[in-house]
Amino acid sequence: MTETTGTTGxxxxxxxxxxxxxxxxxxxxxxxxxxxxxxxxxxEKLGCDSLALLETAARLQSRHGVSVQDDVLAELGSPRALLEHIQGMEGAQRVTV
Structure with a gap:
């Protein structure tokens, strides 16, 4: 399960x-x-088309409070790059769900 800490975000x-x-x-x-x-x-190699990436962005936001713009997600290109991007976000970039 994803964790968010209250003090550092x-x-x-x-x-x-x-x-x-x-x-x-x-x-x-x-x-x-x-x-x-x-x-x-x-x-692309994993079989994630643009619709799958849009849905991924929506689920990250709804489930984990993480807002990743669709175009940024596509530019990141791989799961590792996406995870590093998310881990580098500060609390101010999270959305309240």
Whole structure:
């Protein structure tokens, strides 16, 4: 489960949680042979089209209070880049749900 701390606004989201959200939004992901490769695979290679990325952004906002613009999400290009972006956000960038 994602945690947000009350004092610093730190957002903690694991790669497993992020991949689960991507799977929910894209359906069956086209996973690489080894799980270690998933974070660096492009969204396109994983089978996430633009609609899946829009849904991912919406779920991150509704479930975790994290607002990632759709165009930024597409530019990030991979689960690792997205997770690093989220982890680098400050509390002011979170939305209240």
């Amino acid at each position: 730190e957002i903690r989201l694991t790669m497993e949680e992020l991949v689960a959200i991507l799977t929910e939004c894209a359906g069956d992901l086209e996973l690489p042979d080894t799980p270690e490769e998933i974070p660096d695979c492009s969204f």
